[in-house]
Amino acid sequence: MPYRFIFDLTVVPKRFFKELAIIIDSRSLHKKTGKILRDLVDKFKLSDLLGLEISDILVILEDLVDTYVKNLVYREEFVKTRRRALFLPHCARKYVDYRCRAEFDPRIPTYNCRRCSEDCQINQATRIAERLGYDVYVVPGGSCIPNIIDRFKYEGVVGVACGEEIKLASIFLEKNRIPAQAIPLLKNGCSATKFNLQALEKVLELNSEHRVSSGKVDFG
Ligand code: SF4
Numbered sequence: 001m002p003y004r005f006i007f008d009l010t011v012v013p014k015r016f017f018k019e020l021a022i023i024i025d026s027r028s029l030h031k032k033t034g035k036i037l038r039d040l041v042d043k044f045k046l047s048d049l050l051g052l053e054i055s056d057i058l059v060i061l062e063d064l065v066d067t068y069v070k071n072l073v074y075r076e077e078f079v080k081t082r083r084r085a086l087f088l089p090h091c092a093r094k095y096v097d098y099r100c101r102a103e104f105d106p107r108i109p110t111y112n113c114r115r116c117s118e119d120c121q122i123n124q125a126t127r128i129a130e131r132l133g134y135d136v137y138v139v140p141g142g143s144c145i146p147n148i149i150d151r152f153k154y155e156g157v158v159g160v161a162c163g164e165e166i167k168l169a170s171i172f173l174e175k176n177r178i179p180a181q182a183i184p185l186l187k188n189g190c191s192a193t194k195f196n197l198q199a200l201e202k203v204l205e206l207n208s209e210h211r212v213s214s215g216k217v218d219f220g
Contacts (some may be wrong), residue, residue: 002188003164005056009186010194016044020061021068037061063163067182070170071203077179079207081156086129086204087145087169088138088160089185089193094120096191102138108148111138124197125160132204134158146172154178158203160195162188181206 023036037058041047046057093100094117101114102122115123126136137148142165149157149172157180159169166182173180181203187194 002162003056003059005052006189007050007052007056007060007187008194009050009060011049012046013044016040016046020064033062033065034058037065060163063167064184067163067166067184071181074179074181075206078156078181081179083152083154084134084156084158085149085152085154086125086134086136086158086160087148088122088125088136089162089165090122090138090140091189091191091193092125092160092185092195093122093138094192104140108137109140109144110148111140113138121195121197125200128197128201129158129204134204142169145169149173149176149178156180158200159183160200161185162193 019040023040038054041054041057041061046052047054050057090096090111093102093111093113099116100111101116102111103114104111111122113120113122113126115127117123122138126138129136135152135154137144139145139148142161145157145159148154155178157173157178159166159180160183161169162185166184169182170180183195183200183203185193185195
């Protein structure tokens with residue numbers, strides 16, 4: 001279920017995310033979460049910057065905090081995993097019309113990137129992940145993920161998605177004890193959504209020298 005509003009956090013100064021990360025690392029959130037986040041929103045004038053209601057911004061930030069905290073909680077288990085998959089959202093393709101040369105394989109389902117644009121984040125993320133031995137899926141929706149994990153028996157998962165999709169995926173992953181690391185979308189929408197590629201690369205590299213590829217079945 002996507003958010004009911006469009007956002008673009010790529011316009012927010014990096015200092016904001018640094019302050020947010022420091023607060024989360026200090027584990028001082030707990031009961032004061034609402035007030036701390038509200039103060040940060042005011043300090044960085046996010047309502048003006050993003051053109052969103054404060055209540056909507058708080059929804060995004062609370063989901064960001066949840067994601068960061070869960071990443072910390074599951075990191076230790078995740079680094080021990082060997083058979084890993086990366087799930088990317090199809091909306092992060094540079095184009096979602098005929099200009100995207102990716103071939104859609106409905107049997108998985110996934111879009112197989114044909115690298116038509118160097119500045120497409122799906123192309124960039126796929127290159128990094130495959131070099132590190134990950135199987136990469138560019139999925140049309142989060143509901144496909146449980147089936148893919150079951151079929152190919154992944155031990156660890158990295159996913160890029162909006163906060164709402166991350167929450168839904170975590171229910172399945174936690175129930176099945178599969179440690180995951182999530183990278184939240186910084187800009188949502190129908191196409192060319194954005195995420196932090198450097199943050200993704202750092203997560204993908206976690207203990208990657210001990211990784212083995214699962215040898216994803218090629219249905220093509
Ligand atoms: S680089 Fe890949 S995912 Fe991006 S638009 Fe081209 S074929 Fe599609």
